[in-house]
Amino acid sequence: MWDEDGNEFIDFCCSWGPLILGHANDDVLKKVSDVMALGTSFGTPTVLETELARLIVDNHRFVEKIRFVSSGTEATMSAIRMARGYTGRNKVIKFEGCYHGHVDSLLVKAGSGLATLGTSTSAGIPEGFANETIVLPLNDTIAIDEAISSYGNDIACIIIEPIPANNGLLLQDKEFLTYLRKVCSDNGILLFFDEVISGFRVGFEGAAGLYDIEPDIMAFGKIIGGGFPVGAYAAKKEIMSHISPEGPVYQAGTLSGNPVAMAAGIAQLTACLQDGFYEQMESKTAEFVNNIQSFADENKLPFHMFHVGSVFWASFSNKNRVQNADDIDPNSADRFKHFFDELIARGVYIGPSGYEVGFVSAAHTAEDLQTAADAFKSALAIAYGI
Ligand code: PMP
Numbered sequence: 276m277w278d279e280d281g282n283e284f285i286d287f288c289c290s291w292g293p294l295i296l297g298h299a300n301d302d303v304l305k306k307v308s309d310v311m312a313l314g315t316s317f318g319t320p321t322v323l324e325t326e327l328a329r330l331i332v333d334n335h336r337f338v339e340k341i342r343f344v345s346s347g348t349e350a351t352m353s354a355i356r357m358a359r360g361y362t363g364r365n366k367v368i369k370f371e372g373c374y375h376g377h378v379d380s381l382l383v384k385a386g387s388g389l390a391t392l393g394t395s396t397s398a399g400i401p402e403g404f405a406n407e408t409i410v411l412p413l414n415d416t417i418a419i420d421e422a423i424s425s426y427g428n429d430i431a432c433i434i435i436e437p438i439p440a441n442n443g444l445l446l447q448d449k450e451f452l453t454y455l456r457k458v459c460s461d462n463g464i465l466l467f468f469d470e471v472i473s474g475f476r477v478g479f480e481g482a483a484g485l486y487d488i489e490p491d492i493m494a495f496g497k498i499i500g501g502g503f504p505v506g507a508y509a510a511k512k513e514i515m516s517h518i519s520p521e522g523p524v525y526q527a528g529t530l531s532g533n534p535v536a537m538a539a540g541i542a543q544l545t546a547c548l549q550d551g552f553y554e555q556m557e558s559k560t561a562e563f564v565n566n567i568q569s570f571a572d573e574n575k576l577p578f579h580m581f582h583v584g585s586v587f588w589a590s591f592s593n594k595n596r597v598q599n600a601d602d603i604d605p606n607s608a609d610r611f612k613h614f615f616d617e618l619i620a621r622g623v624y625i626g627p628s629g630y631e632v633g634f635v636s637a638a639h640t641a642e643d644l645q646t647a648a649d650a651f652k653s654a655l656a657i658a659y660g661i
Contacts, residue, residue, distance in 0.1 A: 284624040287633035293497040297638020310538035323537035340515035347471035347496030348376025350506035358432035360524035372442030372600030432465040437482035444588035471496040477584030501539025556585040617654035
């Protein structure tokens with residue numbers, strides 16, 4: 276990536292995750308420009324929308340039907356409405372530190388930019404909206420049991436980032452996710468995996484595939500749009516049939532499913548489906564992370580790199596398990612600022628917050644990763660004063 280002054284960076288923000296093939300990928304650009312020459316939006320379905328849907332339905336065990344929208348926020352917002360319409364219930368359980376876009380009722384203890392700004396909830400949200408949201412700590416089955424015994428009959432869904440990646444990378448135990456699956460099934464609650472980051476990132480089937488847990492609803496975004504504005508939500512046909520025009524839950528969008536974004540998504544997901552794609556992404560990310568971690572260990576720095584698939588997070592603490600938003604020391608942000616400036620000075624760009632994860636793309640070469648790892652090491656040495 277080059278900035279306006281011509282400085283070159285190895286980029287690990289990758290537009291916050293969509294660019295799994297890197298910037299300006301040839302296949303994506305070719306498909307987009309071929310399609311764009313025919314028109315950019317028609318306000319009526321095109322076969323490209325069906326093609327992208329088919330690509331996902333055929334290769335994802337848990338997606339029976341999918342609806343395209345234009346952002347991750349729209350996807351979670353619409354899917355929550357669907358969950359309420361389907362169950363006839365009002366309340367939603369979410370978890371501290373999980374971000375689901377800037378949906379009013381979900382901007383409570385939400386991570387992402389809010390974590391960086393040191394606030395937990397946005398202004399401008401009527402109390403009545405937030406009252407419908409029950410916020411619980413991650414990885415705490417007792418809190419779930421208590422919430423269900425108090426509000427069970429009015430809980431429409433439990434929404435979670437199955438790989439929470441907006442407040443650091445708070446990797447959950449599979450047992451916790453399995454527990455959520457069970458309590459949802461037992462209590463008529465829909466289990467909603469927000470896979471806007473993890474979907475098509477940790478594997479084509481995202482976290483649901485990785486943990487082998489079937490959610491009732493999924494939200495997607497980022498990677499499925501190949502760098503264009505796209506989101507989607509998906510579920511079994513029975514649930515999706517509640518969406519208009521088939522069912523009574525209204526949702527629409529002028530540019531939803533537009534051919535340009537669909538074309539980019541088709542090109543990108545086709546590349547992701549190639550044999551060995553995710554294995555390669557995982558192994559080069561592991562090598563990159565281990566390279567940096569060895570340096571931190573040799574120098575006894577209180578620092579830990581977490582990763583899953585091609586997502587990583589640099590944590591400025593020596594805890595090797597961080598599973599709750601509260602486990603992160605807010606003072607570690609100061610160390611991050613210093614580290615970030617030193618990385619920038621060495622031509623490496625990551626998201627400008629200690630709470631954000633980084634993304635390795637298929638375009639990062641072994642040489643790029645070695646150069647970047649060296650920059651991480653010297654930036655760490657300076658940030659820790661060694
Ligand atoms: N859900 C999750 C898990 C996300 O990480 C994000 C964005 N980072 C969203 C929803 C919202 O997506 P968008 O920014 O496209 O509205």
